[in-house]
Amino acid sequence: MKLNILYEDPQLLVCIKPAGTPTQSSRIRIPDMVSILKNHLYKSSPQKKYPYLAVIHRLDQPVEGLLVFAKTPDAAKNLSSQLQASGFHKQYIAILSSIPDKMEDNLVHYMIKDGRTNTSRICTQDTPDAKEARLHYRILTAYGHLAAAEITLDTGRHHQIRVQMAAIGCPIEGDQKYGISDAAGRPGAQLKLSARKLSFFHPTSGKRMEFSYTPEFYKNFIKP
Secondary structure: OOOOEEEEOOOEEEEEEOOOOOOOOOOOOOOOHHHHHHHHHHHHOOOOOOOOOEEOOOOOOOOEEEEEEEOOHHHHHHHHHHHHOOOOEEEEEEEEOOOOOOOEEEEEEEEEEEOOOOEEEEEOOOOOOOEEEEEEEEEEEEEOOEEEEEEEEOOOOOOHHHHHHHHOOOOEOOOOOOOOOHHHHOOOOOOOEEEEEEEEEOOOOOOEEEEEOOOHHHHHHHOO
């Protein structure tokens, strides 16, 4: 796999994760971003020593887009603290299988994860282990029954965007787990969800770092 690294310095690395590649996997024979990037760092190191690389946040395996990794323990601590304190700004883009009733809205649900099936679902507030899930979406454009949505997360729950958009009757195109229509969940279709914008403060300089990425599925969608 050809790496798409947008930024790298001694503290951190920002790259594009392709759809279908896990952020990190326990399966030995499945290449993931951590093992691929560690191999890159090892080969590019003059000392050829085993590199440190910490996962700061993750993307689901079928989701593509921006990821940041820490290259030192101090950077990992700082970036993780920013993530917990909402210092990170993460924005996604998705193609929805139907057009929502509202062109812009805040969604608030309660969700629970099922570890046995690796799925999450909407539940009531008093469900044991329920966690609040909040996001904001804005429809950018629509053609026919499809809509392109800009989505900003306020919380980071398991499969949150996929579950919440499906809950309002607008599952993401290509979603094999939460699609509720043939258009959304047809076999072999790509999940049309991408992390398109990422911003945070550099762990040592304090400078605001901003990155953006436009996936091919969105470029194709907006072509006249």
